[in-house]
Amino acid sequence: MKKSKVFWGYAVLALVIYAVVQVLISTGAIDIYYKNMLITMCINIMLAVSLHIVIGVTGQFSIGHAGFLAVGAYISAIITTKLMLPFPLAILLGALAAAGAGLIVGIPTLRLKGDYLAIATLGFAEIIRIIFLNTDYVGGAAGMQVKYLSNWTYAFVGVVLTILVISNFTNSRHGRACISIREDEIAADAMGINTTYYKVVAFVIGSFFAGLAGAIFAHNFYIIQPTTFGFLKSFDILIYVVLGGLGSLSGSVIAAIFLTVVSTYLANFPETRMIIYSLVLIIVMLYRPTGLMGTKEITDLFKFGKKGGTK
Amino acid sequence: MTGNLLIKVENMGIQFGGLKAVQAVNMYLNQGELVGLIGPNGAGKTTSFNMLTGVYTPTEGTITFDGLKLNGLAPYQVTQKGISRTFQNIRLFKELSVLDNVKVANHSLAKHSMWSSIFRLPAHFKGEAEMEHQSIEFLKIFGLDVYKDELAKNLPYGMQRRLEIARALAANPKLLLLDEPAAGMNPQETHDLMELIAFIRKEFGLTILLIEHDMSLVMGICERIYVLDHGQLIADGTPEEIRNNPKVIEAYLGEEVIG
Numbered sequence: 001m002k003k004s005k006v007f008w009g010y011a012v013l014a015l016v017i018y019a020v021v022q023v024l025i026s027t028g029a030i031d032i033y034y035k036n037m038l039i040t041m042c043i044n045i046m047l048a049v050s051l052h053i054v055i056g057v058t059g060q061f062s063i064g065h066a067g068f069l070a071v072g073a074y075i076s077a078i079i080t081t082k083l084m085l086p087f088p089l090a091i092l093l094g095a096l097a098a099a100g101a102g103l104i105v106g107i108p109t110l111r112l113k114g115d116y117l118a119i120a121t122l123g124f125a126e127i128i129r130i131i132f133l134n135t136d137y138v139g140g141a142a143g144m145q146v147k148y149l150s151n152w153t154y155a156f157v158g159v160v161l162t163i164l165v166i167s168n169f170t171n172s173r174h175g176r177a178c179i180s181i182r183e184d185e186i187a188a189d190a191m192g193i194n195t196t197y198y199k200v201v202a203f204v205i206g207s208f209f210a211g212l213a214g215a216i217f218a219h220n221f222y223i224i225q226p227t228t229f230g231f232l233k234s235f236d237i238l239i240y241v242v243l244g245g246l247g248s249l250s251g252s253v254i255a256a257i258f259l260t261v262v263s264t265y266l267a268n269f270p271e272t273r274m275i276i277y278s279l280v281l282i283i284v285m286l287y288r289p290t291g292l293m294g295t296k297e298i299t300d301l302f303k304f305g306k307k308g309g310t311k
Numbered sequence: 312m313t314g315n316l317l318i319k320v321e322n323m324g325i326q327f328g329g330l331k332a333v334q335a336v337n338m339y340l341n342q343g344e345l346v347g348l349i350g351p352n353g354a355g356k357t358t359s360f361n362m363l364t365g366v367y368t369p370t371e372g373t374i375t376f377d378g379l380k381l382n383g384l385a386p387y388q389v390t391q392k393g394i395s396r397t398f399q400n401i402r403l404f405k406e407l408s409v410l411d412n413v414k415v416a417n418h419s420l421a422k423h424s425m426w427s428s429i430f431r432l433p434a435h436f437k438g439e440a441e442m443e444h445q446s447i448e449f450l451k452i453f454g455l456d457v458y459k460d461e462l463a464k465n466l467p468y469g470m471q472r473r474l475e476i477a478r479a480l481a482a483n484p485k486l487l488l489l490d491e492p493a494a495g496m497n498p499q500e501t502h503d504l505m506e507l508i509a510f511i512r513k514e515f516g517l518t519i520l521l522i523e524h525d526m527s528l529v530m531g532i533c534e535r536i537y538v539l540d541h542g543q544l545i546a547d548g549t550p551e552e553i554r555n556n557p558k559v560i561e562a563y564l565g566e567e568v569i570g
Contacts, residue, residue: 165429168428168429168430168431169425169428169429172423172425172428172429172435172439173414173417173418173421173423173428173438173439173442174425174428175428176407176411176414176415176418177415177418179404179406179407179411179415180404180407180415183404183405183406183407184402184403184404184405186366186386186398186402187398187402187403187404188404188415189366189385189386189387189390190364190366190386190387190390190395190396190398190402191387191390191395191415191416191418191478191479191482192387192390192391192395192416192418192419192482193387193415193418193419194385194387195387201425247406295406
């Protein structure tokens with residue numbers, strides 16, 4: 001079948017990217033600086049795609065995503081450094097803990113709409129951060145020592161898993177139910193869609209993968225501190241999704257890659273870094289107000305040549 | 312084909328703060344009937360629809376549908392029990408394709424689980440293929456299958472109205488509520504719509520409750536008519552009886568002459 005051919009095409013592409021980078025890392029062609037950039041890029045892609053399912057697909061404007069990142073980071077760090085359990089288990093449990101936090105936060109807040117939801121999620125993320133800040137077991141404000149365990153393989157597998165699960169979810173009756181909530185909640189309800197259920201489901205899936213990203217993030221540096229997970233981090237993630245185009249998975253991936261590269265290079269110019277970064281954002285939003293990809297996916301663009309497009 | 316009692320509304324009313332928007336409404340629909348609900352602007356027709364579909368919970372009275380009490384159910388539960396509706400101001404999923412609009416309504420009829428979709432198990436492909444097939448069948452009935460990949464927002468107005476009805480039907484209702492389906496249509500389109508309504512009623516064995524301002528449509532196809540004014544039922548009966556009812560003429564007169 002044609003569809004499975006496309007799938008295997010992507011699978012091969014992913015494998016090639018993985019293998020090439022892995023070989024370059026082992027031969028030393030990619031030094032530690034670029035290796036770190038690539039892992040950060042993977043983490044940012046995971047975060048962007050996990051927020052995409054909440055904002056882009058379901059249309060729920062959540063700006064507290066860093067809270068779930070923090071849960072994943074701290075829980076996984078506790079498991080590896082305090083309980084001395086293996087890293088893969090820590091990733092899984094970190095992600096599950098974040099999903100649990102998503103469920104607890106999601107059930108009360110997803111009754112709210114628009115601005116109110118945004119403020120409520122922001123508040124919850126701050127609560128999560130303050131809890132870690134005041135827990136001496138995880139080091140409080142000084143932060144927590146974490147083993148360096150992340151590598152390119154974990155990061156890349158994480159990205160592939162995130163994209164695969166979220167795109168599979170989106171392209172099914174369940175994902176369509178979420179999109180219908182984004183388009184018109186009252187009509188979705190009238191068509192027999194349990195809107196509360198699907199909003200919570202999308203939120204929990206998003207939190208799960210934010211937690212996954214958090215686990216890899218925590219073990220990519222030697223220390224994690226509560227300040228890292230402040231609301232500025234939430235806005236960073238939000239920017240990936242908006243810049244990529246609300247509703248476009250590939251858009252949020254591209255935006256995450258693009259902005260990671262930009263901010264990595266700008267690290268060399270600390271005085272002007274934020275000015276240039278902000279200018280880049282303003283210019284992109286001026287010339288592409290619907291984001292880099294709009295609501296289109298990169299796969300749609302390839303089809304254009306044959307059918308001339310439907311829009 | 313008129314048969315058993317399908318829905319019974321007893322003493323239904325709703326109060327918003329101090330305002331009694333609708334009060335003491337008694338209605339019933341038998342299986343297979345086509346009934347009209349008319350009344351001047353602000354009479355409470357759409358509010359009544361919203362109570363029947365669970366958008367509002369009535370503050371008094373009961374709604375019994377197919378032996379089940381509907382009071383307090385959420386809209387999606389009401390739809391799953393077998394009442395589906397269209398909206399006065401079109402509420403399509405604008406950024407979705409025509410086909411996907413219908414598929415969304417088809418959602419509750421499909422059984423494949425979220426896990427089967429995430430892991431792309433055989434149940435997912437089977438379920439999705441079935442949904443696709445059924446949705447296209449609905450689009451064919453409405454002559455919309457040629458537009459299936461078009462975004463809903465790009466359809467002409469009349470087609471959007473038809474798509475809304477197609478979407479409501481895809482939810483597999485026993486009772487279909489149409490809120491001003493002919494609003495903004497020209498006489499030719501209204502005529503086509505009348506034929507379409509009569510056709511789907513026969514084809515699917517539906518019971519239909521219709522809000523409409525276009526009197527030629529209401530008088531032309533409805534078997535019975537309820538008239539609301541100021542939140543209260545002022546008359547019910549056959550189109551002939553309604554036409555000659557002095558209360559109805561009084562309620563309508565001012566508006567009809569000026570309008």
